[in-house]
């Protein structure tokens with residue numbers, strides 16, 4: 702059922718509604734008329750004929766007019782050698798109070814925070830005393846940010862943004878990068894084999910030289926020929942993969958550039 706505030710008057714009968722009494726409420730002009738007036742007139746004072754039954758409820762206080770506009774609070778430091786009691790307006794922001802308190806305490810240069818003594822809560826800067834419901838006589842502890850258990854330390858680091866040219870980003874097909882890497886690793890693989898074979902050839906040559914009467918056996922000649930052929934094959938592979946990798950690298954470098962802003 703609809704409700705209306707007790708204490709209002711019926712425009713026809715001047716009856717004052719008390720809590721729990723029923724009447725007919727006009728949705729258009731918000732007037733309430735008594736049930737007897739309704740029976741007689743069948744319309745509101747404004748002419749509206751469709752009224753709804755409603756009940757009178759105790760009026761809700763919409764504003765607390767006696768609310769104090771200022772409260773007395775105390776601020777002190779952890780050790781207690783600084784202590785000051787002051788009046789503050791309820792609409793003052795905690796952040797402003799914190800800065801003012803820090804200045805008086807001689808701590809303007811260090812980051813401090815305000816902790817409510819009773820609750821041990823760190824108070825947010827952008828709320829007012831009124832919004833936080835801070836009571837008269839509340840004690841705050843002013844403490845350096847790094848000190849005291851529950852306080853957080855804000856660490857900031859400068860970010861240097863490079864020149865626009867350096868922030869250019871390449872859009873590259875993933876498979877191109879993948880294949881480039883594959884070719885490079887194949888190339889290194891064949892290079893390793895090639896140098897191993899070159900080492901083997903050198904080993905045979907050193908053997909020839911270091912034997913007092915230089916002996917060149919048929920087998921050693923055969924070995925050198927075989928190693929040389931294999932080394933040539935390995936070298937050819939190195940060249941082949943290097944070429945392929947270069948091609949891929951070119952494709953990467955020719956990819957579209959996108960500027961990141």
Ligand SMILES: [Zn+2]
Nearest residue numbers: 727730745747
């Ligand atoms: Zn009306």
